[in-house]
Amino acid sequence: SSSAPGAHILVFPHPAQGHLIPILDFTYHLSTRGLSITVLVTPKNLPLIQPLLSRSPTSIQPLILPFPTHPSIPPGVENAKDLPPTSSTADIVRALSFLQEPIIQWFDSHPNPPVAIVSDFFLGWTEGLARRLSVPRIVFYSSGTFLVSVLNHLWPSLVRPTDELVGFDDLPNKPSFEYPHLPSVYRRCVELGSPGSDWEFMREGMIANTTSWGAAYNTFEAMEGAYLEHVREKGGHVRTWAVGPVFAGGVGSAGRGGSGTVADGDVISWLDECPDGSVVYVCFGSEVLLTRVQMAGLAAALEKCGARFVWVVKVAPPGHAAEEYGVVPDGFEERTAGRGLVIRGWAPQAAILGHPAVAAFLTHCGWNSVLEGLAAGVTLLAWPMGADQFVNARLLVEDTGVAVRVCEGLGTVPDSAELAMAVAESLSGSRPERVRAMEMKKVALDAVKEGGSSYSDLDGLVKELSALAIKKNGVKE
Numbered sequence: 001s002s003s004a005p006g007a008h009i010l011v012f013p014h015p016a017q018g019h020l021i022p023i024l025d026f027t028y029h030l031s032t033r034g035l036s037i038t039v040l041v042t043p044k045n046l047p048l049i050q051p052l053l054s055r056s057p058t059s060i061q062p063l064i065l066p067f068p069t070h071p072s073i074p075p076g077v078e079n080a081k082d083l084p085p086t087s088s089t090a091d092i093v094r095a096l097s098f099l100q101e102p103i104i105q106w107f108d109s110h111p112n113p114p115v116a117i118v119s120d121f122f123l124g125w126t127e128g129l130a131r132r133l134s135v136p137r138i139v140f141y142s143s144g145t146f147l148v149s150v151l152n153h154l155w156p157s158l159v160r161p162t163d164e165l166v167g168f169d170d171l172p173n174k175p176s177f178e179y180p181h182l183p184s185v186y187r188r189c190v191e192l193g194s195p196g197s198d199w200e201f202m203r204e205g206m207i208a209n210t211t212s213w214g215a216a217y218n219t220f221e222a223m224e225g226a227y228l229e230h231v232r233e234k235g236g237h238v239r240t241w242a243v244g245p246v247f248a249g250g251v252g253s254a255g256r257g258g259s260g261t262v263a264d265g266d267v268i269s270w271l272d273e274c275p276d277g278s279v280v281y282v283c284f285g286s287e288v289l290l291t292r293v294q295m296a297g298l299a300a301a302l303e304k305c306g307a308r309f310v311w312v313v314k315v316a317p318p319g320h321a322a323e324e325y326g327v328v329p330d331g332f333e334e335r336t337a338g339r340g341l342v343i344r345g346w347a348p349q350a351a352i353l354g355h356p357a358v359a360a361f362l363t364h365c366g367w368n369s370v371l372e373g374l375a376a377g378v379t380l381l382a383w384p385m386g387a388d389q390f391v392n393a394r395l396l397v398e399d400t401g402v403a404v405r406v407c408e409g410l411g412t413v414p415d416s417a418e419l420a421m422a423v424a425e426s427l428s429g430s431r432p433e434r435v436r437a438m439e440m441k442k443v444a445l446d447a448v449k450e451g452g453s454s455y456s457d458l459d460g461l462v463k464e465l466s467a468l469a470i471k472k473n474g475v476k477e
């Protein structure tokens with residue numbers, strides 16, 4: 001009948017904020033197009049998906065399974081942001097793979113089991129799960145197609161750590177990277193991926209991703225068209241959808257990562273008092289911790305530049321020497337009172353970036369931060385540190401010209417005079433990067449509007465999923 005619910009799918013996020021946030025936004029977009037969705041979550045991460053569940057209570061329900069025990073993960077830790085230095089992302093991925101049997105049991109006993117699985121690209125092992133369940137899997141890349149082109153070029157071989165540049169001659173623009181700037185997920189696999197290890201398991205999953213039924217990317221045609229074309233041709237996926245930036249029109253930034261020392265509303269009121277285009281926003285994502293000396297260098301730069309700022313300081317999770325990380329120098333907040341706001345913990349980033357007072361963003365170039373910055377039309381001051389960030393920075397600085405490189409490296413202490421100057425200049429308004437950033441804002445938002453490239457790709461994806469349900473239920477169109 002016409003009241004039959006839309007196709008039922010299972011969404012399986014990877015529990016790191018940089019992965020979780022975009023897949024939840026993506027899930028929300030799917031739900032608004034009529035799909036019925038189950039989101040797999042472990043108990044400690046349930047509060048993080050609550051904003052999504054409250055937005056779509058009738059079409060999205062959680063499947064809560066206990067986080068399996070793993071020898072390297074302390075009890076109670078279920079999210080990358082809470083990992084002690086002795087455990088890794090690959091351990092989380094391995095631990096979650098122990099959910100395979102419970103998931104199969106849930107499937108087998110469900111009156112209307114999912115017709116497809118959408119899962120994060122870190123969970124490449126779910127490709128095997130989908131095969132066992134005889135359902136198609138869509139891999140959700142919480143990243144863009146440039147990164148995936150680079151990774152897919154790397155996976156088949158393990159390049160030894162080298163002083164030479166690693167070249168990617170088969171990619172558009174023929175990029176090359178120093179070994180330490182290759183995506184860290186790959187470097188970890190090279191360095192720690194002994195047979196039977198969690199990193200080896202991770203690499204196998206990454207290779208399995210390339211054989212998935214379909215792939216969705218949090219990117220948009222106008223930004224990464226050449227690489228999108230490349231993954232379409234070389235990635236082996238007939239079904240490739242570019243659906244980003246997914247945060248636009250998504251669940252919203254409230255409550256999606258915890259709380260901070262300044263209430264969301266107070267941050268916005270503070271910004272309301274600042275002139276348009278006068279504030280630099282400083283935040284390095286959900287996982288990076290800055291050492292005491294890095295904090296001192298950055299604080300000195302913010303003090304010297306004379307500009308207004310919002311600085312989000314990440315506090316070390318248990319297991320780290322708390323007094324060594326995220327320490328704001330004594331007296332700094334008093335000396336910058338009135339023109340600067342320090343937030344410890346979690347800040348409403350997307351809302352801050354979207355505020356007219358903010359014109360520049362000192363960022364580690366995490367992909368979500370990049371998209372949020374671009375869609376806000378702010379100048380990106382790039383300080384790539386690890387993960388995929390050097391690759392993202394190359395796309396932003398060299399390929400697209402929307403960012404300025406101001407520092408580099410995870411443990412690097414910034415030169416405070418140079419950084420102060422870069423921040424001050426970024427707020428001057430006439431920089432070419434700002435002009436290009438404003439152009440990029442327009443094309444990013446156009447992509448997700450009705451008729452835009454990402455909007456159409458989302459529609460196309462939902463059509464394919466609905467067709468699967470029709471096929472399964474034997475209903476003729």
Ligand code: UDP
Pocket residue numbers: 017018019021253257283284285286287288312345346347348349350365366367368369370372
């Ligand atoms: N984020 C936030 N508040 C914070 C820190 C991070 O809202 O205080 C969000 C940010 O908006 C982005 C995500 O967390 O959506 C971080 O993802 P990104 O890819 O930028 O970096 P990662 O955390 O993966 O290093």
